[in-house]
Amino acid sequence: MGAKMTEFAGWEMPLQYAGIAHEVSIVRAKVGLSDISHMGELVISGPNALALVGHVTTNDASALAVGAAQYSLMCDKSGGVIDDLIVYRTGSEEYLLVVNASNVETDFEWIASHNAFGAKLEDISADTALIAVQGPLSPRLLEPLAELDVPTLGRFHIRRALVAGIQCRAARTGYTGEDGFEILCAASDAVDLWRSLLVTGRPLGAEPIGLGARDVLRLESAYSLYGHELTRETTPVAARLMWAVKPTKGDFVGRDAILQAREKGEKRVLAGIEAIDRCIPRHGCSIVTLNLIQGPPEMLNQVQHDVVGVVTSGTFSPTLSKAIGLAYIDRECAAIGTELSVVTGGRICACRVVPTPFYRRA
Amino acid sequence: MDLKFTQTHEWVRADGDVATVGISDYAQSELGEIVFVELPKVGTKLERGDALGTIESYKTVSDLMCPVSGEVLEVNSALADSPQLINESALEQGWLVRIKMTDPGEFDGLMTAEEYEGVLEEH
Numbered sequence: 001m002g003a004k005m006t007e008f009a010g011w012e013m014p015l016q017y018a019g020i021a022h023e024v025s026i027v028r029a030k031v032g033l034s035d036i037s038h039m040g041e042l043v044i045s046g047p048n049a050l051a052l053v054g055h056v057t058t059n060d061a062s063a064l065a066v067g068a069a070q071y072s073l074m075c076d077k078s079g080g081v082i083d084d085l086i087v088y089r090t091g092s093e094e095y096l097l098v099v100n101a102s103n104v105e106t107d108f109e110w111i112a113s114h115n116a117f118g119a120k121l122e123d124i125s126a127d128t129a130l131i132a133v134q135g136p137l138s139p140r141l142l143e144p145l146a147e148l149d150v151p152t153l154g155r156f157h158i159r160r161a162l163v164a165g166i167q168c169r170a171a172r173t174g175y176t177g178e179d180g181f182e183i184l185c186a187a188s189d190a191v192d193l194w195r196s197l198l199v200t201g202r203p204l205g206a207e208p209i210g211l212g213a214r215d216v217l218r219l220e221s222a223y224s225l226y227g228h229e230l231t232r233e234t235t236p237v238a239a240r241l242m243w244a245v246k247p248t249k250g251d252f253v254g255r256d257a258i259l260q261a262r263e264k265g266e267k268r269v270l271a272g273i274e275a276i277d278r279c280i281p282r283h284g285c286s287i288v289t290l291n292l293i294q295g296p297p298e299m300l301n302q303v304q305h306d307v308v309g310v311v312t313s314g315t316f317s318p319t320l321s322k323a324i325g326l327a328y329i330d331r332e333c334a335a336i337g338t339e340l341s342v343v344t345g346g347r348i349c350a351c352r353v354v355p356t357p358f359y360r361r362a
Numbered sequence: 363m364d365l366k367f368t369q370t371h372e373w374v375r376a377d378g379d380v381a382t383v384g385i386s387d388y389a390q391s392e393l394g395e396i397v398f399v400e401l402p403k404v405g406t407k408l409e410r411g412d413a414l415g416t417i418e419s420y421k422t423v424s425d426l427m428c429p430v431s432g433e434v435l436e437v438n439s440a441l442a443d444s445p446q447l448i449n450e451s452a453l454e455q456g457w458l459v460r461i462k463m464t465d466p467g468e469f470d471g472l473m474t475a476e477e478y479e480g481v482l483e484e485h
Binding site for chain 2: 004016019020021212216278279280315316323344345346347
C-alpha cells in the first residue's frame with residue numbers, strides 16, 4: 001500500500017501513507033481507516049466478572065448496561081497509572097478490556113494477580129484484529145456494509161454485527177476526536193474486512209491513516225498516550241483524568257493514594273501548550289520560566305530561570321496551523337495564558353498555556 | 363548545468379557569483395514532512411560552515427550548514443506558508459537561499475552529483 005513503516009511495541013506499523021498532514025485532514029473532513037490490531041484485548045467473564053473489573057479499574061463499571069463502554073484507568077497502590085483502557089460490557093457477565101499494545105502482558109499479569117474473585121480472565125489479543133474507521137463520513141461508510149442500525153449505535157456503545165459478511169463487534173469509540181467506529185473481528189478475517197472497508201470507502205474519499213497522523217489527531221484532541229502523559233509516576237489527579245475515577249463506587253487498587261493526592265494537590269499538572277515561536281515542543285524537553293522569544297540555550301547559564309515543567313508530547317497541528325503540546329507544569333505556572341519557554345534541541349522557544357482540547361469537532 | 367553537493371546533503375547551483383542553496387532529495391526524504399523552516403535574513407554575512415538555519419519536520423530538527431561564504435541576497439519566502447515545497451521539489455521550488463559568494467572557488471571544491479551519489483550509496 002506504499003506505507004512508510006516503523007516499529008512500535010514490537011509490531012511493524014505503518015507510520016504514514018500519503019503524508020501526515022494530508023491524512024489528518026482526511027480524518028477531520030471525510031473518513032480514514034487504521035489497522036490498530038496491535039492493541040490488546042482481554043476478556044473478564046463469569047459471575048464475579050464485575051467484581052474483578054471494579055477492583056482493578058478506577059471508573060465505575062457497575063454503571064454499564066450491556067452494550068455500553070467507558071474510558072478507565074488501572075492504577076497501582078500508589079495511584080500511579082498502569083494503563084488507560086476502554087471497558088466494554090459485552091455480556092451480562094462479560095467485559096472486554098481494550099488495552100495498549102505496549103502493556104498487554106503487564107496488564108494481564110496485574111489483573112490475574114488481583115483475581116481473588118475467581119473470575120475468568122483471557123487474553124484474546126493474538127486472535128483479535130481491530131480496525132478504526134474515523135471521521136464524519138464514518139456512518140456513511142459503515143451503513144451499506146454492516147447489518148447494523150448504525151444511527152442507533154451511540155457513542156461509547158458496542159454491538160455484534162455482520163460487517164461485509166464478517167462476524168464483528170462494532171464500537172462507536174475512537175482516539176481521534178471525530179465520530180467513528182472501532183471494529184473488532186477474528187485475526188483471520190482482518191484482511192478481508194480491511195479490503196471491504198477501503199473499497200466501500202474510496203468513493204467517499206476514504207484513505208488509510210498511519211500512526212503518525214493518529215498521534216497528531218489524538219494530540220489535537222488532547223487525549224493522553226500511555227508512556228507519555230500517563231506512566232507509573234503520574235496519578236489521575238496530575239493527569240487531570242479524575243472524571244474517569246469514581247471513588248464512591250467502592251474500593252479499588254489505588255483509591256486511597258488517589259484520594260490523598262487529590263487532597264494534597266499535585267506539584268505538577270497536565271496542561272496544554274501552544275508554541276509562539278516556530279518550533280515543535282518535543283517529548284522530554286524542559287519548560288523554564290524565561291520569557292525570551294528566541295535564543296540559544298547558552299543564555300540559560302546567564303539568566304535567572306527555573307525549570308517548571310517537562311513536555312510529554314508535541315507536534316505540529318495542521319488543523320490549527322500551529323505547534324502544540326502537552327506538558328506537566330508546576331501548578332503555579334500552569335494557569336491559562338502563562339507564557340513559558342521550552343528548551344528544545346538547539347533553541348529556546350516561547351510558548352503559552354492554552355485550554356484543551358486544542359480542537360473540538362463542530 | 364552545474365549542480366554540486368555537500369557532505370551534509372545540501373545542493374548548490376552557481377550562476378556567476380550567485381549561489382542557490384537547498385537540501386537534497388535524500389535529505390528531505392530522511393527528514394519526512396517538513397513543517398517549519400528558519401532561514402537567515404537578507405544581508406546576513408556567512409562563512410562556509412556557519413549555521414544557515416534549521417528545518418523542522420514532524421520527526422526532528424535539522425541544522426543547515428552554509429556551503430559557501432558570502433552574503434544572503436534572497437530567501438525563499440514561499441517556504442513560510444508552504445514548507446512542504448521542500449519535500450515536493452527539493453531541487454527546484456524548495457530552494458532555500460541565494461548567496462552572493464565571496465569566494466567562488468569554494469563552489470568548485472564541492473562534490474559533483476556522481477560523487478554525492480557515491481556518498482549516498484554508503485548510507
